[in-house]
Amino acid sequence: MGVQMNLISKERLSKMSSMEKIRMILDSVKEGKIVVLETGLTPEEEAKLIELTMLEIDHENFVGIEVESYPYREKSIFSKFFGKKQGRLTVIGPANRLKTLEKQEDLIKTLIT
């Protein structure tokens, strides 16, 4: 059986609220899907994603998530002033199916089982 991958574009993400993004990610991952976000999440959204993941771990079917993204980048003076960081390409999957093999500043290698 194959593994479904959802690749979410920057445009689609920009139309979603933080909670919409997090809910979409968790629902997909809990169904065994791999989610790839073109622009990733902000640090605050990642922290919220971890919080909600912890709440939903049931110790039987869902034991958490594997997340990998390139480091954050401040893109503009505006973003620097308001402290908003632009997320970058991010891959998220169920912890028992997605394994990170290698991660560098500009390269992520993962294994899906």
Next chain:
Amino acid sequence: MGLLSGLRKRLKFIYRLLFRKDKLKIGIYGPPNAGKTTLANRILRDWLGDIMGSPSEIPHETRRVKLREGVKIQVDGKSVTIDVVDTPGLATKIDFHDFLKFGMGEEDAKRRAKEATEGVIEAIKWLDDLDGILLVMDATEDPFTQVNVTIVGNIEARKLPLIIVANKIDLPNASPARIKSAFPQHQVVPISALKGINIDSLYKAIAEKFG
């Protein structure tokens, strides 16, 4: 999480600069088994003659935030009084099967896993109430993990002063240089919390950064 939250953090940062507190809450953060409690114990032993809790080789030994108030650190004429906040290890996954490998029974392992998930949530919530962070990384491990990247991103977004503690330099395969190259924008202090190696440099960094 948008413009208003950015402004709020900016104002909080300016407030912190203008109205320095007499006592600062400093959080010890990091992934499980990086040596957070060992560092908390070292600080408390050196300045109060006491300890925070028992460290363990089994991950997620600390599952509740522990606070010790009024630790006065004095180095080279500089002094700072801090409340030490030892936090549970941050993780994106907690599988009770991992605890079974340490000889734990299934019931105990499940209970530990449940408490560990609650501990992660508590640690994240504490980020909003701190004045500075000691981020502990295991210098024998690859520092470029998502947990480390997420913690650093959140600390930067909150404009909190940060010192990265490259721990376990007493071990032969430790490489603090790897941590420095992964997070070049931050101060990295290599230490062994267990053996006390270079701990004075950390106290000096704490007094300068947070004092």
